[in-house]
Amino acid sequence: MSDDDGLGLAALLLSAAGSLVDRIDEGVARRGYGGLRPAHGFAFVRLSRGGASVTELAEHLGVTKQAAGQLVDELERKGYVRRGPHPADARARLVVLTDAGRACTRAAEEAAAEAAAEWAGVLGERRLAELRRSLGEVAPPGPIRPTW
Amino acid sequence: MSDDDGLGLAALLLSAAGSLVDRIDEGVARRGYGGLRPAHGFAFVRLSRGGASVTELAEHLGVTKQAAGQLVDELERKGYVRRGPHPADARARLVVLTDAGRACTRAAEEAAAEAAAEWAGVLGERRLAELRRSLGEVAPPGPIRPTW
DNA sequence: CGCTTCCGTCAAGCGGCTTGACCATTCGAC
DNA sequence: GTCGAATGGTCAAGCCGCTTGACGGAAGCG
Numbered sequence: 001m002s003d004d005d006g007l008g009l010a011a012l013l014l015s016a017a018g019s020l021v022d023r024i025d026e027g028v029a030r031r032g033y034g035g036l037r038p039a040h041g042f043a044f045v046r047l048s049r050g051g052a053s054v055t056e057l058a059e060h061l062g063v064t065k066q067a068a069g070q071l072v073d074e075l076e077r078k079g080y081v082r083r084g085p086h087p088a089d090a091r092a093r094l095v096v097l098t099d100a101g102r103a104c105t106r107a108a109e110e111a112a113a114e115a116a117a118e119w120a121g122v123l124g125e126r127r128l129a130e131l132r133r134s135l136g137e138v139a140p141p142g143p144i145r146p147t148w
Numbered sequence: 149m150s151d152d153d154g155l156g157l158a159a160l161l162l163s164a165a166g167s168l169v170d171r172i173d174e175g176v177a178r179r180g181y182g183g184l185r186p187a188h189g190f191a192f193v194r195l196s197r198g199g200a201s202v203t204e205l206a207e208h209l210g211v212t213k214q215a216a217g218q219l220v221d222e223l224e225r226k227g228y229v230r231r232g233p234h235p236a237d238a239r240a241r242l243v244v245l246t247d248a249g250r251a252c253t254r255a256a257e258e259a260a261a262e263a264a265a266e267w268a269g270v271l272g273e274r275r276l277a278e279l280r281r282s283l284g285e286v287a288p289p290g291p292i293r294p295t296w
Numbered sequence: 297c298g299c300t301t302c303c304g305t306c307a308a309g310c311g312g313c314t315t316g317a318c319c320a321t322t323c324g325a326c
Numbered sequence: 327g328t329c330g331a332a333t334g335g336t337c338a339a340g341c342c343g344c345t346t347g348a349c350g351g352a353a354g355c356g
Contacts, residue, residue, distance in 0.1 A: 239353065
């Protein structure tokens, strides 16, 4: 009954997303990168494209720049990122991944691929691709925000 | 590039889930039930099946019973639920929806159906059903937890 | 009966986030 | 050029939802 209404769809989506995120997070920890939360992984995704300013990161994550700043502090303390001067804007500082940060990003990608492979085992490649396609059509662009 | 790996899939899922949840929440508010958060909606879903104890609710939501108790406090203060004696266990108290609570539950279902209809408009009924089916196969049973 | 288990609540504290204020730098109109 | 407005980053304070810990009361079971 709750599986063919909108609320059931939301529950399904939340459950699937939560499960996938948890598996990735756990896979990252299993690879030796403990003390990281899912939000860090999405920060890595953004930073791996040549770095970003704190403000850009904040927009990417859908939080205030103060919150993004704290997150960067934490990653810097753990040695995953480094704040450097911004080449084109003296107000800004460019946050870039360190070698450890890049290694951790790879670990996250591996863990994610592993989780996706499990799903492919259940659904088959074809239906997984279709799932991805459908989600792409309904998912809005914009920041990756924690769900509720 | 980020759309065909596991991390991209997670982002898509999170984005879609977040969007749907936001729309439902907003739809509920638009119908006159302000000050409610998505978690309340999922609590309503559980309570609408004849009520539940605080502990059952906690399990359903994947939080501690203390947290569930606070949530019930809040809903009680706003007049959506009532704590009554439990018919079979004097330790427990049965949390049931009031008339306002049932009306609000209906509003949430309407808002969810509305959002789902929008998705059906994009994907078509057939692909939406397929989406739901695939999600049902990969989503674990268990509590509805906030994602990351 | 008495021991263990379970329900609900009180109390304290934490973690991640927000709003508000501020300085330094840059941009744009004049 | 110069000056005001906009923007990047940070400090500070506080909030809110949640957690851990501890406890009384009731149930279950030998």
